[in-house]
Amino acid sequence: MQTKKIGTINEQKRRDTITAWLFLAPTLISFGAFVVFPVFFSAFLSFTQWDFISGISSIKFVGIRNFVKMFQDEEVINALKNTFIYTVTIVPISLCVSLVVAYMLNDKVHFKKTIRMMFFIPYISNTVALATVFKGLFRSDGPINMVLRDLGVSELPQWFSDPNLAKLPIIILAIWTGIGYQMLIYLAALQDVPTELYEAAEIDGASPLKRFLKVTIPLISPSTFYLLVVRTIAVFKLFSSVKIMSGSSSERISTTLVLEIYRAAFGEYEFGYASAMSWVLFAIILMVTLVQMWGQKKWVHY
């Protein structure tokens, strides 16, 4: 009797395990094929020189030469610099604007839903189309320059060919499209702030600004942290908008690491070198994540 019971329990366990792995099978097969294998294979390739076209036999092991080359490659250094500039502009500005917008649209206005929708639309729109629109807006004879001309600017900027300006349309586009999502996250966070806290602060005589700084900001810091991580990583993966906006005229002024990987691999067929760059991208994202995980403990107030 006793053993039979144990037997059925074991049988049950075994069947559960089989079912679980069956349920997981499509995911795990896909994970193996599109994540695990590519990660290891690109790690291997990063130490080789290979043009892909001439077949596997032509793979040549070159040690760390690709990595050495990378740090002497002006375009890669440029891409890293650009990414840094993109990060320190796009992330803080778009987070601040989103927070203010969310704060205003939480319950301070009429027609909340309609206005929220306006801020949300760019986020769901096709990035390639939006970048195309920006390419038109910032053309030398485009609407932005027309407005500047009407404002009396005599020397109209050449947005895409001026090295000092070429990044600006890309930065503005990234800020613009990110706001919709960040606003949503902030709205959800703001709704979770208990109203008693505001009332208590008001009774204590705190001004609206002080209430915002001392009550709202600390209480929504988990969302800020989350958005900080997500947005920083998104900036490191910037591709579509840069590819569309940096046409032949601007060459590589505004390039990013992903764009350089794309160019090295599919433009020049340097698969080994491109793989080495991929690993640098991966390492940077990993580092950002770890630093931010560590930082979370320091300044997020729950």
Add this chain to the structure above:
Amino acid sequence: MRKQSRITKILATVIMLGVGILFITPLLWMISSSLKMNREVFAVEFHWIPEVIQWKNYKTVLTSKSIPMMTMFWNSFYLAVVDILGQVLFCSLAAYAFAIIPFKGKDFVFLLLLAATMIPGQATMIPKFMMFKWMGLYNTHWSLILPGWLSIGSIFLLRQFNMKIPRDLVEAARVDGASHFQIWLRIMIPLTKTALTSIAILAFINSWDNFLGPLIYLTKKELFTVSLGVNMYSAGADADRMHLVMTASTLSILPILLFFAICQKQFVEGIATSGVKG
């Protein structure tokens, strides 16, 4: 006091409405340009309303032989649908296994997937490209469909929803002799509809927005997606035909906006609960 706050609210509404309109001005410019003649788009005398509304731009773009937009729309559309179906099916099965079924190695597999979310897809595009070449999937839609079905973020989201379902419900069904597959199909799927809708919406947006994937894996025009079509207008000799470039851009955004207008609530909830685009 009360009156003043009412005035402040009206004032705030006016300001935010103004900012909101300014916010979508680029899109308004796009739509306006899409209905103009080419010479009007960058005319020195700017008008929001075209001299004569050029509906024929839309016909031109949709019937062009050199850039077959209709085919690209169909491709993007069905790729998005296939992506949604695959994600809903495979991710919810995996989520069920993680949330409900006890088995050895669960924590390890889960942690492995969690760690892998840090690997950017762009870092693995080269081996994927080679694999597709070797497997004969290069220049087929499979190269977009197969990797699209794996979404670790969706699995996490669904797992959390599955764990909120009362255990008694599952246990009772088990006692009645239902298999895990039946429970998944009859209980989990209906009860996690909200989460599944979120995943579907996000999958749709991401699939419609995908540019790098199609750019790498597809070279045949008849396989192109809408993003590639707009890129052709944007980058090619067609860049001199700005009115048509804007028409193509407007057309590419339209389906998403329509979709959004129909299920606005699900959109907002879906995106707030699930991940970020890209």
